[in-house]
Amino acid sequence: MTLTVDIQRQLGHFCLKAAFDAPEGVTVLFGRSGSGKTSIIRSIAGLLNPDRGRIHLGDRVLFDSDARTNVPVHKRRLGYVFQDSRLFPHLSVRDNLCYASRVSGRGSRRPEEVAGLLGIEHLLARRTHGLSGGEAQRIAIGRALLAEPDMLLMDEPLASLDGPRKAEILPYLETLRGETGVSILYVTHNMAEVARLATHIVLIEDGTVVQSGPPERVLTDPDMVRVVGIRDAGAVLSARVVAQPDDGVSELAVSGGRLFLPAVDAPVGSELRVRILAQDVILSRTRPEGLSALNILPVRVLAVRRGEGPGVIVQMQAGDDLLLARITRRSADAMGVAEGATCFAVMKSVAVSQTDIAVGLQTGI
Amino acid sequence: MTLTVDIQRQLGHFCLKAAFDAPEGVTVLFGRSGSGKTSIIRSIAGLLNPDRGRIHLGDRVLFDSDARTNVPVHKRRLGYVFQDSRLFPHLSVRDNLCYASRVSGRGSRRPEEVAGLLGIEHLLARRTHGLSGGEAQRIAIGRALLAEPDMLLMDEPLASLDGPRKAEILPYLETLRGETGVSILYVTHNMAEVARLATHIVLIEDGTVVQSGPPERVLTDPDMVRVVGIRDAGAVLSARVVAQPDDGVSELAVSGGRLFLPAVDAPVGSELRVRILAQDVILSRTRPEGLSALNILPVRVLAVRRGEGPGVIVQMQAGDDLLLARITRRSADAMGVAEGATCFAVMKSVAVSQTDIAVGLQTGI
Amino acid sequence: MMLGLGPEEWQAVLLSLKVSFWATLVSLPFGVICAMALARGQFIGRDVLNWLVHLPLVLPPVVTGYLLLLSFGRRGPVGGFLYDTFGVTFAFQWTGAALAAAIMAFPLMVRAMRLAIEAVDPKLEEAAATLGASRLRVFTSVTLPLILPGIIAGAVLAFAKAMGEFGATITFVSNIPGETRTVPSAIYAFLQVPGGEDAALRLVVVAVFIAVAALILSEWLSRRVARRIAGK
Amino acid sequence: MMLGLGPEEWQAVLLSLKVSFWATLVSLPFGVICAMALARGQFIGRDVLNWLVHLPLVLPPVVTGYLLLLSFGRRGPVGGFLYDTFGVTFAFQWTGAALAAAIMAFPLMVRAMRLAIEAVDPKLEEAAATLGASRLRVFTSVTLPLILPGIIAGAVLAFAKAMGEFGATITFVSNIPGETRTVPSAIYAFLQVPGGEDAALRLVVVAVFIAVAALILSEWLSRRVARRIAGK
Amino acid sequence: AAASLGDALTDLAEAWQAETGHSVTLVLAGSSTLARQIEAGAPADIYLSANVDWMDWLAARGRLNEVSRIDVASNTLVLVAHDGAAASEVLLSPKTDIAALLGTDGRLAVALPEAVPAGLYARAGLETLGLWDDVSDRLAPTDNVRAALALVALGEAPLGVVYATDALAEPRVHVVATFPEGSHPAIAYPAALVAESAEPDVASDFLQWLLSAAAQSSLRKHGFGPPTAEPK
């Protein structure tokens, strides 16, 4: 089910004016603190009324200022995991989980099952006082899941979780999507979560959508570096394993050449995604000598963006793929990196980001 | 000022029994959700009374059950940044920031200065309603900083911040420590923050301290992988830049050999720290051929830990340093990796983690 | 018998308990509805409702009683209507005493509940709505449990006030032994006759005892409930 | 003059305003302290304090007035002491009327404030303490502003109740024109004589008008303050 | 019946019940309250008032069986003092310096002189004696005569004007003077059958019985005088 959003709303001095589609899969809303992500999600959930606009989910109209449609919150069938967990203090953990099925009959899953997946079985009989931040948030996620919504709205749901727990829950969210076809609209600051989960990205800045599309495209737009943050900017490329020789170094084909990665745990022929951060790419006008086995791709410079600070962002074409590099202004000038120039991109580090086969193989989150 | 903690407290079924020192610098409390981090910090702040034990800060006794000392919260001179921001709703943002100096005369810094550093100047005149999660948390940080405490207690202060903002605030925290000598006790789930900030690590599990010490040692203890999480486990090594040849590949000396990293932005002779994740290290009994330029270090296996799941964790000695590798059980068996075996560690990826000179050079957070 | 209460005095005590109990119980739902409307409602007449509710607090009880007599008396418009259509009569019956007590206690009840409702975090109600709870379900499953301490406080306050109510009651339904002579009326009667002070004092002690018991019970209940709804 | 109030009636109205105003104002700090003690305190005698505060609610006003007379009268232990040491006397003075009104209104005031205090998030008080605020500063800089709506509600409730207080006042300080004849006492006097209803009605209208004005003012104030403390 | 007759009537009711087996239910409240309630349809058989005006008021509204109207008893007005020694017997005459007896700031306790019967009688008596102007601004008017008595009993007021019956039963006051006959209208207690009485025959018997020697002697014990023959 595709979610279509086109809304406007004035909040104090802040003007929200967002239009985007969230197709099936996991759409990540990404933007800096205060950019309006929560306000958008609240509008979709019906907790904030847009001044005007439309919100459709599949063929259901949730809101339409022209047609004066405004489906009440409880009929929208959306699961909302709040930034703060908002557990009901007067109910036990189990009753919190069962809340949706109690009030609306929604949801046929047993709470134990979901609790098991979230590692909160031992809390079921407890009351909510004294729960740790992470425990509370896991219960909140479980509660929303058990409502079996058409779409899950998640507002930084994992921010208070520790790494191992995050890593455990993420695959469950993926499975959930695969199993039930429920789409997810996901707000996060965490680029690793984006790379891991996103099938679609919406970049928000100052209340407006500045870019949206598949991660491969959005993340390699040099204008987006400012929004994404320099440390998180980088490309996501599709790759195929072409050889797994005995020396433990796997050979991957990308559209622009070959990459060599030690011990990629996937059979020859599998498709996967690799993530190359802009800060891990350096440029050279000549093919570096004596470094034959380092990952080097010939590229053509598409754009050079100077930001504040000493660095520049270079967008390059490598085969059919786009790459980003962040180099110092000084070396950019010295090397004569400019639009149209051809050079070589040297990758300090390449991370396997997501495969279609084995979900267990991702980089650390 | 060193903080010494040795406390016990029963919380429902949960038993907190923690003893550790937090020396000057940034001590990171690291542990899974529900392990008792917040409870420890609350005890230090005086918000939770231990059943028995002692808490000293420098030569000040904050709590001592034997001597019946229990310094009241407001006299402890500790700044506390809560997991939830806890802004005062009846005060403007500016008045929130100035709260400490208003009630206690503590703090001589101007709020504008701190607000500038945290990017919240434009919010100063506002009231707290409608602030985004990140805005609120930045104000909470500013409020605690402006109290000019002897030690800052920070409970996942950056969890709700976006990457760029985090990256902006972190150096400020470092500067702050450098400038004022204020020590920080920092709770986080985020391994990148740990690697970036920690001068000392305390690992908590189920309410007890399982390990504490400098990051180099704590993070390479194979028993700790369970606590740290497999994706975040890894070594931090001290390195020195020994050559910066023209081809753009810097040569770094570590105690166990040489590492080659493209374009490390530091002059020859500088000391820095590199971070090598366990999952980025593979092992080979023979020196891999045809891969001369890859980073390969000869190592001796110190310990092999089998966990649940298909992987094993191998702790190795490389010169004076310790390394961790995570390999599959199958290959460990096939290769005969066992205590005392010598082999070669192949690094898929090495990240410069922290230098003594340039704080701007760290890996993405 | 304890305190040496005579049968007539016991009668007054039991009657007071009955009157106060029913006054509280019957006005409870109205109190909750009023409090909700005042705390959350956005409607014209909200202010009018508000001061109507508070009227019995402001008026001297005698006036309230007199107004009740005028309207609910057997010849009053409301009383006549109720009598003709339902055969219900308040005048000079214990039900009338309960009505008077309920009306006098109503502002206290509503105030207490209203404050409790205003203290409920709307974020929790939002969360409930997103989980599929209709407005009514949100109210019954989240708001109501969370304001329980306020409701208890309101009810006990109303009960205590009903126990002490005198002016409106005696004016409305007089002071008929066994029917409308509640403890305060009985105290009044004793104070009116020479030498009745001792009997009055005995009744005062009983009244205080009952009220204190109710308060202690409610404190305990309230604290238990408050603990529960704090998730402990 | 509007409503055709005679000078004596105006005198009663002004006196009632004065009495209620001072009764409310002077009892305000005590109310806050009591409410704090009851809401947060952990001390022996807490329950005793609680029911002492509630006593005037439960007792028939006449009894309260009589007890006041016994203790605060010129020959009562408290009254005598106050008179001997400070020369303060309550008997037959408007101050006595204010005392009676304050005591009758006190339970209402404390209840309202206590509920407000119990609704304050202790997390904010914790945060204030970590920022260096002593207990007292925490109270004045965080708790107090946050309970302002509750204080206003309590004060207005008390004011309204004081405006309507009759039984205890007349028993304690009798009904002296210009000194202790408040509006309710005046109304009572009118109702005692056949044909006095019209004059009583005029005063009732005035009383209602004043109370409604106070309520509306307080609603408005309360809402403003509530908005502010919600951070809006 | 008027509340001030309560004690005596209780004895009479018991006596009559012993004699005839018919039980009597006494409803005690202020004369005005009862009159209004009977007007509103209260289920009463006999109205016994302390006040001729309210009797006339009801009669004018046709609520009474006029023929049955009788005076049951009479009373006298006395001046009482708290301190027997200080205010030894005085003779009430136009020359009496009541102000001096009151001391510098003492007050004269009376029932509301413009409303309550005892107050009306007291005012008339004082006016006749030419003392009214001396004391009119030194009064402590109360809502009923018992409250005035209590003020004197507690020593809050040094002097008071009350019924002889009240003074008789209160050991803490001393009768210092009796108002001369004729200084005020005769204090009569009229009684009549209520027009809508459910059991007019029994009620009428009781009314007649009240004039019997046995009943009258019982009333005498309580300090009441014989019904004045004076036509009303």
Ligand SMILES: Nc1ncnc2c1ncn2[C@@H]1O[C@H](COP(=O)(O)OP(=O)(O)OP(=O)(O)O)[C@@H](O)[C@H]1O
């Ligand atoms: N009621 C309001 N009045 C005034 N400003 C508001 C209001 N609600 C939201 N804002 C402003 O709108 C902006 C967007 O807020 P929002 O909570 O949607 O941000 P966000 O993207 O979710 O941020 P974060 O990642 O920090 O949670 C913020 O600058 C906030 O201050």
Ligand SMILES: Nc1ncnc2c1ncn2[C@@H]1O[C@H](COP(=O)(O)OP(=O)(O)OP(=O)(O)O)[C@@H](O)[C@H]1O
């Ligand atoms: N008052 C209490 N009663 C019962 N259990 C409690 C109480 N307070 C804390 N706990 C339990 O103690 C454990 C530690 O809680 P704490 O909040 O310190 O964890 P944490 O390490 O901060 O977790 P997180 O990273 O999720 O915030 C949790 O399992 C929690 O449920």
Ligand SMILES: [Mg+2]
């Ligand atoms: Mg947000």
Ligand SMILES: [Mg+2]
């Ligand atoms: Mg915590």
